Amino acid sequence: xxxxxxxxxxxxxxxxxxxxxxxxxxxxxxxxxxxxxxxxxxxxxxxxxxxxxxxxxxxxxxxxxxxxxxxxxxxxxxxxxxxxxxxxxxxxxxxxxxxxxxxxxxxxxxxxxxxxxxxxxxxxxxxxxxxxxxxxxxxxxxxxxxxxxxxxxxxxxxxxxxxxxxxxxxxxxxxxxxxxxxxxxxxxxxxxxxxxxxxxxxxxxxxxxxxxxxxxxxxxxxxxxxxxxxxxxxxxxxxxxxxxxxxxxxxxxxxxxxxxxxxxxxxxxxxxxxxxxxxxxxxxxxxxxxxxxxxxxxxxxxxxxxxxxxxxxxxxxxxxxxxxxxxxxxxxxxxxxxxxxxxxxxxxxxxxxxxxxxxxxxxxxxxxxxxxxxxxxxxxxxxxxxxxxxxxxxxxxxxxxxxxxxxxxxxxxxxxxxxxxxxxxxxxxxxxxxxxxxxxxxxxxxxxxxxxx
Numbered sequence: 001x002x003x004x005x006x007x008x009x010x011x012x013x014x015x016x017x018x019x020x021x022x023x024x025x026x027x028x029x030x031x032x033x034x035x036x037x038x039x040x041x042x043x044x045x046x047x048x049x050x051x052x053x054x055x056x057x058x059x060x061x062x063x064x065x066x067x068x069x070x071x072x073x074x075x076x077x078x079x080x081x082x083x084x085x086x087x088x089x090x091x092x093x094x095x096x097x098x099x100x101x102x103x104x105x106x107x108x109x110x111x112x113x114x115x116x117x118x119x120x121x122x123x124x125x126x127x128x129x130x131x132x133x134x135x136x137x138x139x140x141x142x143x144x145x146x147x148x149x150x151x152x153x154x155x156x157x158x159x160x161x162x163x164x165x166x167x168x169x170x171x172x173x174x175x176x177x178x179x180x181x182x183x184x185x186x187x188x189x190x191x192x193x194x195x196x197x198x199x200x201x202x203x204x205x206x207x208x209x210x211x212x213x214x215x216x217x218x219x220x221x222x223x224x225x226x227x228x229x230x231x232x233x234x235x236x237x238x239x240x241x242x243x244x245x246x247x248x249x250x251x252x253x254x255x256x257x258x259x260x261x262x263x264x265x266x267x268x269x270x271x272x273x274x275x276x277x278x279x280x281x282x283x284x285x286x287x288x289x290x291x292x293x294x295x296x297x298x299x300x301x302x303x304x305x306x307x308x309x310x311x312x313x314x315x316x317x318x319x320x321x322x323x324x325x326x327x328x329x330x331x332x333x334x335x336x337x338x339x340x341x342x343x344x345x346x347x348x349x350x351x352x353x354x355x356x357x358x359x360x361x362x363x364x365x366x367x368x369x370x371x372x373x374x375x376x377x378x379x380x381x382x383x384x385x386x387x388x389x390x391x392x393x394x395x396x397x398x399x400x401x402x403x404x405x406x407x408x409x410x411x412x413x414x415x416x417x418x419x420x421x422x423x424x425x426x427x428x429x430x431x432x433x434x435x436x437x438x439x440x441x442x443x444x445x446x447x448x449x450x451x452x453x
Contacts, residue, residue, distance in 0.1 A: 010174040012135065015115050016142040017171035018078060021164045022108060023146025025085055026050075027239050028164070029097070030222025031155045031232065040223055042094055044344025047219040049098040051211070051336030053105020054112075058330035061110035065117070074114050075172050081107035082168040089161035109329050116309060116328075136250045136306040144243030147236040155232065196312065196327040202373040203312035204331045206266065206366050210304045211335025212342075213273075213362040217242055217301065219340035220347065220355055227352035228285050241294035246302025248295070253303040254310070262311040263370050266304065270367040273300035277360035281353045301359065304366065305332070335362070 026047075033043040057077075064073045084103045087096070119135055146167075153159035197204045221242070225235040257265040276297045283290055309328055316324050343358035 019142030023143030049101035050105040054109035054333035057106035057109025140246040147240040207308040211332035212339030215336035215339040242298030245298025249299035281356035
C-alpha cells in the first residue's frame with residue numbers, strides 16, 4: 001500500500017492544496033453571504049449550486065479524460081476553479097454567485113473523478129479501503145487547514161478570495177512536474193449511474209445520502225455558526241472540527257472495512273453518526289466539551305464517502321473505473337444538491353438546531369439501506385471469500401473458477417441459509433475455468449436475481 005501511495009505523491013499533494021482552497025472558500029462564502037444580507041434560504045440555494053455543478057462535472061469529466069488524459073483535465077479544471085473564485089469577489093449578488101458556484105462545482109467534481117479513478121487504478125480489493133482512506137485523510141487535512149485561513153484577513157475584503165485563487169493555482173505545480181505517467185484506460189467502458197445502480201444499489205444510494213449529509217455540513221455550517229452567535233474564529237474551529245475527526249478516524253475505518261467487510265463497518269458507522277448528531281443538536285454550544293463532540297461527530301460522518309467508493313469499486317473491472325467514478329460523484333452530487341436546500345428551509349422554519357438533525361436523518365437512511373442489503377444477501381466477492389472451501393475467488397479481473405449447478409433453486413436457497421457446506425461433497429457440482437470478476441452459475445441468474453441488491 002505504501003508503494004502505491006508513494007507513487008501517487010504528486011496527485012495527493014495537488015489535491016491537498018485544492019482542498020485547502022476549497023475548505024476556505026466554502027466557509028468564506030457562507031460568512032460573506034451573511035455579511036451581505038443574504039437570508040438563510042437564499043444562502044442555502046446559492047451554496048447548493050456548487051453541488052449541482054458536481055452533477056454536470058461527473059458527466060463531462062470521464063469523456064474529457066478519455067480524450068486528453070488525467071493530467072490535462074486536472075490542470076484545466078484547477079485553472080478554471082481559480083478564475084471562478086476571483087469573480088465571486090467582483091460581482092456580489094445571489095445570481096452571479098450561483099453561476100460561479102455551479103462552475104466551481106463542475107471543476108471540483110472533475111478533480112475528484114480524476115483523482116479517485118487514478119487511485120482506484122493503482123489499488124486492489126485487498127488495499128483499496130486503506131488507499132482511499134489515505135486519500136480522504138489528505139482531503140480532510142487540506143479542508144481542515146483551509147478553515148483557519150479565514151482569520152488571515154477580513155472576510156468583507158477581497159484578500160481571502162485572492163488567496164484562494166493562489167492556493168488552487170499552486171496545486172498544478174506537482175501534477176505538471178511529475179515524471180510518473182497517469183493511468184491509461186484504453187478500453188474504458190461506459191457506465192451511467194443507472195448501470196452502476198444495477199451493479200450495486202447500496203453503493204449508489206448510500207453515496208447520495210452521504211452527499212446530502214456532507215452538503216449540509218459544509219454548505220450550512222457557517223450559517224449555523226452565525227445563527228448560534230459564533231465569531232469568525234469559532235466558526236473556523238467549528239468547521240475544522242468535522243475534518244479533524246475525519247482525519248483521525250478515516251484510515252482506521254478504512255482498514256477495518258478491508259479486514260472485516262464494508263457493509264458491517266458502514267452500518268456501525270451510520271448508527272454511531274446518528275447518535276452523535278442527535279447529541280450535538282441539544283448540546284450546550286458554550287460548553288468546553290462542545291468542540292470535542294464535533295470532532296467525534298466528524299469522525300463518524302466524514303469517512304462514509306470513502307467506504308461507499310471502496311464498496312462500489314470492489315465490484316468493478318479496471319475498464320469501468322473512470323466512468324464509475326463519475327457515476328459515484330453524480331450520486332453524491334444529487335444528495336449534495338438537495339440536502340442543503342431542504343435543511344436550509346427547515347432551519348429557516350424550525351431553527352438552527354435542525355442542522356444536525358438533517359445530518360442524522362441522512363445517516364438513518366444509510367443504516368436502513370445497509371440492513372436491507374444484508375437481508376437481501378447480495379452475492380459479492382466478499383461472500384465468495386467467506387465461502388472459500390466451496391468457491392475459489394480471485395482478485396477482480398483475474399481468472400477464477402465457476403461452478404455448474406444442476407439445481408439453481410437449491411443453490412439460491414443455500415446462499416440464503418448459509419448451508420453451502422452441505423453441498424460440499426455433492427457430485428453434482430463440477431468446476432470449470434473462466435475469466436472474470438463474477439461467479440458464473442449457468443441457468444441460475446433468474447433464481448438469484450431477487451437476492452441481488
